[in-house]
Amino acid sequence: MSAHEPLPLSAEEPPVDENKLIAERREKLKKIRENGNAFPNDFRRDASAGVLQAEYSDKPSEYFDEHPLRVVVAGRVMAKRLMGKASFLSILDGTGRIQLYVARDAIGEAVYDDFKTWDLGDIVGGEGRLFKTQKGELSVKIDGLRLLT
Known part of the structure; x- marks a missing residue:
């Protein structure tokens, strides 16, 4: 196994392709931004x-x-x-x-x-x-x- 191959998390799970994961997350962020404020800061919790x-x-x-x-x-x-x-x-x-x-x-x-x-x-x-x-x-x-x- 080379240093660039992702390691599987377990025997049942396939290896994680970081490039694919980053691309998916960027696409999700793009959709969130299109729908409005991607990082709202007006939320206030009242309980922990x-x-x-x-x-x-x-x-x-x-x-x-x-x-x-x-x-x-x-x-x-x-x-x-x-x-x-x-x-x-x-x-x-x-x-x-x-x-x-x-x-x-x-x-x-x-x-x-x-x-x-x-x-x-x-x-x-x-x-x-x-x-x-x-x-x-x-x-x-x-x-x-x-x-x-």
């Missing part, structure tokens, strides 16, 4: 993942029905699970992780289609209501979502 986890992770699901809590969070996308009309993101901010539940019907088809093209490592901001999933994970049911960087 660590504080939300510390204060609410032990609350039962019913608590969030009785005490609705809207939050605005932001962080780096660490995991993304696309599942048709709804998806989950795990974001990491400076204090911890929190899961975002993103439904196409809640954010609109155009935003959802853009969201599906975002990459791991992107910085996103979302706002919505705090809740617990059926598996008991503290999450934010998103009704507003933006790509920040």
